[in-house]
Structures are given as C-alpha cells and as structure tokens.
Amino acid sequence: MSKLKLGAIAEDKPVRLALDLPAQVHRDLIAYAALLAEETGTPAVDPSKLIAPMLQRFIASDRGFAKARRARKANTHRD
Numbered sequence: 001m002s003k004l005k006l007g008a009i010a011e012d013k014p015v016r017l018a019l020d021l022p023a024q025v026h027r028d029l030i031a032y033a034a035l036l037a038e039e040t041g042t043p044a045v046d047p048s049k050l051i052a053p054m055l056q057r058f059i060a061s062d063r064g065f066a067k068a069r070r071a072r073k074a075n076t077h078r079d
Contacts, residue, residue, distance in 0.1 A: 006054065
C-alpha cells in the first residue's frame with residue numbers, strides 16, 4: 001500500500017466555511033477518506049474533514065508562499 005501524505009485527522013475547533021467543489025474532487029475526497037481509514041486503521045472520516053489538513057499540508061510545502069511570507073514579515077518589522 002502506498003503511504004498517504006495525511007495522517008490521522010485531529011479534532012480541532014472548526015471555522016465554518018461554505019464552498020462548492022467539483023464533483024470529481026468530492027469523489028476523490030471520498031476515496032481518500034476510505035484509503036486513509038484503511039492505512040491508519042481508524043474509522044473513515046467525513047470527507048469534508050480532509051480539506052483543512054490538505055490545505056495545511058499544501059501551504060506548508062509551498063516554498064514560494066513561505067518565502068513571500070518571510071519577506072512580508074521582514075518588511076513589516078522594518079516600518
């Protein structure tokens with residue numbers, strides 16, 4: 001079995017957002033939730049609970065974003 005990028009989903013106090021997803025993305029989330037449950041040996045989570053950890057992982061791995069964020073913080077501290 002391949003190693004998924006997400007691990008078990010932690011419970012956290014959510015902020016409610018409403019968004020529309022393409023049907024294929026929703027199907028992919030359902031499939032990902034099922035595979036994650038198999039890999040972690042935990043019950044399948046609601047696919048909507050995968051969105052935040054996936055976004056966090058994406059943002060954390062975006063080097064361009066990290067560089068721009070550091071530059072912005074550096075400029076803010078100079079003012």
